[in-house]
Amino acid sequence: xxxxxxGLVMKAFIVIGAVMTMxxxxxxxxxxxxxxxxxxPGPNRTQIxxxxxxxxxxxxxxxxxxxxxxxxxxxxxxxxxxxPGHVNKFYYVLAPMVAFIPAMLTMTVLPFGAVTDPVTGxxxxxxxxxxxxxxxxxxxVSSLGVYGIILGGWSSNSKYPFLGGVRASAQMISxxxxxxxxxxxxxxxxxxxxxxxNVVEGxxxxxxxxxxxxxxxxxxxxLFAETNRLPFDMPESETDLVAGYNTEYGAFKFGLFFVGExxxxxxxxxxxxxxxxxxWTLPFITLPAGMVGxxxxxxxxxxxxxxxxxxxxxxxxxxxxxxxxQVMNLGWNKLLPLAIGxxxxxxxxxxxxxxxx
Amino acid sequence: MAxxxxxxxxxxxxxxxxxxxFGGDKMLINMGPSHPATHxxxxxxVELDGETVTKCDPVVGYLHRGDExxxxxxxxxxxxxxxxxxxxxxxxxxxxxxALAVERLANLEVPPRCQxxxxxxxxxxxxxxxxxxxxxxxxDTGALTVFMYTFTQREKLxxxxxxxxxxxxxxxxxxxxxxxxxxxxxWLGNVRKVIDEMEPxxxxxxxxxxxxxIFYDRTVGVGVISKEDAVxxxxxxxxxxxxGVALDLRKDKPYLGYGxxxxxxxxxxxxxxxxxxxxxxxxxxxSIGIIRQAIDKMPDGPFYAEDAKKIFAPPKxxxxxxxxxxxxxxxxxxxxxxxxxxxxxFEAENPKGALGFYIVSKGGGVPxxxxxxxxSFCNLSIxxxxxxxxxxxxxxxxxxxxxxxxxxxxx
Numbered sequence: 001x002x003x004x005x006x007g008l009v010m011k012a013f014i015v016i017g018a019v020m021t022m023x024x025x026x027x028x029x030x031x032x033x034x035x036x037x038x039x040x041p042g043p044n045r046t047q048i049x050x051x052x053x054x055x056x057x058x059x060x061x062x063x064x065x066x067x068x069x070x071x072x073x074x075x076x077x078x079x080x081x082x083x084p085g086h087v088n089k090f091y092y093v094l095a096p097m098v099a100f101i102p103a104m105l106t107m108t109v110l111p112f113g114a115v116t117d118p119v120t121g122x123x124x125x126x127x128x129x130x131x132x133x134x135x136x137x138x139x140x141v142s143s144l145g146v147y148g149i150i151l152g153g154w155s156s157n158s159k160y161p162f163l164g165g166v167r168a169s170a171q172m173i174s175x176x177x178x179x180x181x182x183x184x185x186x187x188x189x190x191x192x193x194x195x196x197x198n199v200v201e202g203x204x205x206x207x208x209x210x211x212x213x214x215x216x217x218x219x220x221x222x223l224f225a226e227t228n229r230l231p232f233d234m235p236e237s238e239t240d241l242v243a244g245y246n247t248e249y250g251a252f253k254f255g256l257f258f259v260g261e262x263x264x265x266x267x268x269x270x271x272x273x274x275x276x277x278x279x280w281t282l283p284f285i286t287l288p289a290g291m292v293g294x295x296x297x298x299x300x301x302x303x304x305x306x307x308x309x310x311x312x313x314x315x316x317x318x319x320x321x322x323x324x325x326q327v328m329n330l331g332w333n334k335l336l337p338l339a340i341g342x343x344x345x346x347x348x349x350x351x352x353x354x355x356x357x
Numbered sequence: 358m359a360x361x362x363x364x365x366x367x368x369x370x371x372x373x374x375x376x377x378x379f380g381g382d383k384m385l386i387n388m389g390p391s392h393p394a395t396h397x398x399x400x401x402x403v404e405l406d407g408e409t410v411t412k413c414d415p416v417v418g419y420l421h422r423g424d425e426x427x428x429x430x431x432x433x434x435x436x437x438x439x440x441x442x443x444x445x446x447x448x449x450x451x452x453x454x455x456a457l458a459v460e461r462l463a464n465l466e467v468p469p470r471c472q473x474x475x476x477x478x479x480x481x482x483x484x485x486x487x488x489x490x491x492x493x494x495x496x497d498t499g500a501l502t503v504f505m506y507t508f509t510q511r512e513k514l515x516x517x518x519x520x521x522x523x524x525x526x527x528x529x530x531x532x533x534x535x536x537x538x539x540x541x542x543x544w545l546g547n548v549r550k551v552i553d554e555m556e557p558x559x560x561x562x563x564x565x566x567x568x569x570x571i572f573y574d575r576t577v578g579v580g581v582i583s584k585e586d587a588v589x590x591x592x593x594x595x596x597x598x599x600x601g602v603a604l605d606l607r608k609d610k611p612y613l614g615y616g617x618x619x620x621x622x623x624x625x626x627x628x629x630x631x632x633x634x635x636x637x638x639x640x641x642x643x644s645i646g647i648i649r650q651a652i653d654k655m656p657d658g659p660f661y662a663e664d665a666k667k668i669f670a671p672p673k674x675x676x677x678x679x680x681x682x683x684x685x686x687x688x689x690x691x692x693x694x695x696x697x698x699x700x701x702x703f704e705a706e707n708p709k710g711a712l713g714f715y716i717v718s719k720g721g722g723v724p725x726x727x728x729x730x731x732x733s734f735c736n737l738s739i740x741x742x743x744x745x746x747x748x749x750x751x752x753x754x755x756x757x758x759x760x761x762x763x764x765x766x767x768x
Contacts, residue, residue: 038506
């Protein structure tokens with residue numbers, strides 16, 4: 001019992017460490033992608049004394065910017081952490097945590113690989129907590145993240161953050177509906193299971209994105225809105241609201257918001273991969289049993305997540321930003337009816353298929 | 358059967374009353390003088406009803422340096438560096454406009470080669486200004502990459518300016534009656550190379566944004582300036598032309614021999630932010646055309662007015678060998694270019710609009726009074742009429758589409 005708990009705690013720390021590192025490197029990736037899109041080299045100067053001075057590899061790593069996330073993180077840590085006099089101190093300090101914790105929590109139920117027992121041939125997911133209602137947990141917890149932004153905007157007691165917070169709450173609540181409706185057909189398709197592992201196993205031959213392209217599209221758009229990424233970055237929209245809800249934040253508290261945002265993107269991409277892109281499976285390929293297969297499955301999953309994260313960044317550095325009312329219009333007048341129509345259509349299709357069988 | 362009339366009263370007045378009762382307070386926010394959207398130190402006092410702007414009050418003057426008063430204390434040539442700091446996005450055009458104004462006061466015509474070089478400078482400045490204007494406009498709508506693309510090209514123009522004048526930013530290239538020096542060897546070839554590289558980039562940003570649905574939604578119908586308003590508020594330059602008024606001083610009152618160049622004046626139809634974007638893009642293409650013609654037709658001859666002995670100081674090589682020219686140089690440097698008594702108003706088509714210099718001279722080398730008519734100042738005056746009714750997020754778009762520069766507005 002004790003060793004079980006200890007093992008789970010260890011696993012949790014490993015996963016959290018991995019996700020934090022990935023968030024840090026997502027920031028680096030963002031800067032490198034931005035640089036590539038804009039014809040710049042991107043971060044290529046940061047060095048770590050010993051590692052950076054190894055003749056060929058050190059130079060290569062420096063050019064690649066792999067030490068940059070460490071420098072960024074240290075900067076966030078060592079900067080003076082100001083507490084403005086006009087803020088509501090309790091909520092002001094609480095907000096970054098509220099934004100950060102849900103983003104990390106969703107990771108617990110997201111399966112990111114599968115291990116096949118060589119003896120029995122039974123497959124089980126690599127996940128911290130294999131919940132039967134995994135997707136409900138993810139939806140419920142990830143939508144708590146909006147409170148961090150609202151609190152941040154509200155407790156700052158300042159006008160630009162306030163506007164950012166108001167925008168964020170309206171936007172995220174609106175898009176949550178489309179997001180929720182867009183994934184219902186997926187679970188209907190897999191016989192009503194809400195377990196993410198079953199959904200992935202059901203896609204071993206054909207990905208849901210091919211069966212239900214409209215669901216995937218709606219989910220992806222809503223995901224952009226949920227993670228406040230351009231073209232939906234209303235709460236931040238730096239040209240009119242300076243920096244939106246985090247205008248009054250600095251140092252480590254800003255860092256938490258920042259890392260929380262990237263964690264959100266990574267987890268969101270993970271959910272998208274699980275739901276629509278077949279998770280850790282590849283069509284027509286059966287992974288070997290045992291440890292090798294498990295590692296391969298995790299790598300496949302990470303590769304797919306990387307592609308989606310890259311897509312997020314590609315879009316950010318290409319498109320202009322929507323206006324607030326256009327975002328709401330798109331959410332309520334376009335995506336919501338489309339999501340409902342999509343749901344009804346697949347409900348009928350599934351009912352017909354079941355009748356025929 | 359008795360009929361009973363049922364009434365719920367006057368709904369209209371009750372609704373109005375409820376509106377008043379529950380109507381929230383208006384929020385007053387300051388955009389600027391330090392704000393990412395305001396391109397410099399413009400301050401907007403904006404009153405908001407929710408996200409809608411109900412009142413917008415621009416406050417200018419944070420960059421006021423008193424250039425007009427400064428001009429009274431120095432010779433005409435000494436004022437040229439101050440003109441760099443007017444529209445610092447395309448500084449060389451201000452040099453040219455100022456020189457032209459003073460030359461008109463002296464009734465002096467510069468030789469054709471000098472004119473052609475100045476035309477080249479003006480159009481390069483227009484490219485500089487519009488490249489930044491379009492890039493920043495893209496950035497204001499959220500498309501950050503366009504800015505990088507245009508700025509890469511602008512950087513090449515800076516290098517050209519460095520080759521021509523020795524300075525990248527503060528060019529101070531013109532002198533009254535001529536130029537600082539002739540174009541260096543091979544420079545015209547460099548210009549041709551740069552504009553050849555620039556043309557595809559202009560097409561690229563055109564393709565990136567002009568037909569982009571989000572950009573289109575953000576700009577079409579936003580910040581509409583009617584023809585009448587544009588004229589009434591004294592708008593000039595691309596902002597006026599986007600409203601459908603075909604006023605271009607290069608065509609209407611040709612100076613520098615602009616009459617001999619073949620170019621079109623693009624005008625808009627509705628006067629919204631989208632039209633202003635398109636007009637600027639097309640103006641860049643026309644400028645490139647003018648530059649090509651100017652290079653092809655570049656005449657030989659002196660680059661300064663040789664007969665204006667009391668206005669243009671002769672080249673150094675002559676000063677050090679001839680007594681007469683040494684005295685001439687000494688007089689011009691100490692007393693300034695000698696101007697007749699009189700007053701003049703001259704305006705030229707700067708990248709941002711009509712930049713005008715009104716100069717009163719009581720003779721001698723120092724102006725008695727100078728007034729600068731800055732296009733940015735006039736273009737900004739329409740903000741308080743234009744912005745109310747739009748949303749907060751439209752303000753950066755409108756500001757970006759007006760493409761002003763505060764150095765010139767506040768002078």
